[in-house]
Amino acid sequence: MATIDIPADMELVYQRPESLTPAHTHYCPGCTHGIIHRLIAEVLDELGLRERTIGIAPVGCSVLAYYYFNFDMAEAAHGRAPAMATGMKRTNPDKVVFTYQGDGDLAAIGTAEIVHSANRGELFTTIFVNNAIYGMTGGQMAPTTLPGQVSTSCPSGRDVELAGFPMHMAELLGGLPGTAYVTRQAVFDVRGIRRTKKALTTAFRAQLAGLGFTMVEVLSTCNTNWHMSVLGALEWAKDKMVGYYPLGDTKVSDAVRAMLEEK
Amino acid sequence: MAKGMVIIDEDRCKGCGLCVSVCPVNILRLAEGRFNAKGYPPVEVSDPEKCTGCASCAIICPDVVFTVYRRKRQPQPATAAA
Numbered sequence: 058m059a060t061i062d063i064p065a066d067m068e069l070v071y072q073r074p075e076s077l078t079p080a081h082t083h084y085c086p087g088c089t090h091g092i093i094h095r096l097i098a099e100v101l102d103e104l105g106l107r108e109r110t111i112g113i114a115p116v117g118c119s120v121l122a123y124y125y126f127n128f129d130m131a132e133a134a135h136g137r138a139p140a141m142a143t144g145m146k147r148t149n150p151d152k153v154v155f156t157y158q159g160d161g162d163l164a165a166i167g168t169a170e171i172v173h174s175a176n177r178g179e180l181f182t183t184i185f186v187n188n189a190i191y192g193m194t195g196g197q198m199a200p201t202t203l204p205g206q207v208s209t210s211c212p213s214g215r216d217v218e219l220a221g222f223p224m225h226m227a228e229l230l231g232g233l234p235g236t237a238y239v240t241r242q243a244v245f246d247v248r249g250i251r252r253t254k255k256a257l258t259t260a261f262r263a264q265l266a267g268l269g270f271t272m273v274e275v276l277s278t279c280n281t282n283w284h285m286s287v288l289g290a291l292e293w294a295k296d297k298m299v300g301y302y303p304l305g306d307t308k309v310s311d312a313v314r315a316m317l318e319e320k
Numbered sequence: 321m322a323k324g325m326v327i328i329d330e331d332r333c334k335g336c337g338l339c340v341s342v343c344p345v346n347i348l349r350l351a352e353g354r355f356n357a358k359g360y361p362p363v364e365v366s367d368p369e370k371c372t373g374c375a376s377c378a379i380i381c382p383d384v385v386f387t388v389y390r391r392k393r394q395p396q397p398a399t400a401a402a
Contacts, residue, residue, distance in 0.1 A: 061327055063389055071378040071388035082383065087336030091382025247342055247376050287336045
């Protein structure tokens with residue numbers, strides 16, 4: 058690569074975070090997984106936690122996340138990341154442990170693990186990427202697929218009479234006493250991305266302080282399996298997904314509030 | 321003189337166009353008739369002089385294509401010409 062002269066009066070305002078490896082991701086063009094990976098990496102860099110973090114990758118499109126994060130990673134069986142994180146955090150309480158899970162992983166096959174981990178108040182952080190579909194396997198209906206949304210396994214749209222209602226995981230887990238901080242954010246525009254980063258910072262700080270279970274649900278897009286353009290998927294998500302899955306905190310415990318206030 | 325500058329790691333770009341859609345000064349575009357090693361038309365800067373170094377492109381890019389620089393704020397006398 059040719060060297061580029063940076064004028065002396067210019068300062069660096071953005072560069073690749075150290076917590077990401079140089080690997081190129083396998084994600085589709087415009088997939089928001091890349092944005093969420095980057096935000097986690099930026100937050101861990103800023104909090105100086107890279108050397109003591111253990112991430113747990115799920116099964117789903119982000120199954121290869123261990124190639125992309127530049128810290129210790131483990132790979133869990135489908136949906137079992139919270140069980141693995143429980144063991145890791147309990148045996149290594151000085152480490153920062155997080156799970157990175159999609160909606161099929163967390164809200165279908167792994168529902169028991171996440172609900173009980175949250176209810177036990179396990180001191181790890183979950184990043185829950187909700188794109189309302191099974192991405193890796195080709196776009197089948199997920200527990201989070203919106204009513205009426207078309208997928209390969211509900212070609213005429215999700216019928217709630219038959220398939221039930223989409224799961225509101227942030228509300229569900231936010232209602233449990235073991236949780237310290239649960240929020241739902243979206244990475245559909247620059248503002249939302251900044252807010253998501255702030256939420257991730259709060260979650261990791263709350264974990265460091267040992268305040269309880271923390272989860273950041275991130276509404277995400279899957280333009281490939283939604284059969285939309287990259288920008289069309291963002292518009293659809295802002296219009297439809299945010300309507301069904303309202304953004305904002307569903308749990309901020311008193312201890313987390315106090316932590317945020319003292320800054 | 322440009323207030324900001326972006327360096328584009330072209331071979332990481334997947335040509336998704338998210339950055340193009342958020343650039344407040346509309347100086348990003350996808351290359352025409354030119355492809356990177358992945359086979360996508362990479363993003364390019366059409367008018368570098370207009371870059372403000374806001375880093376919106378870097379904030380939305382899923383593939384960490386951008387490195388962003390911004391001119392340091394210098395204390396200027398109140399009467400300085402623009």
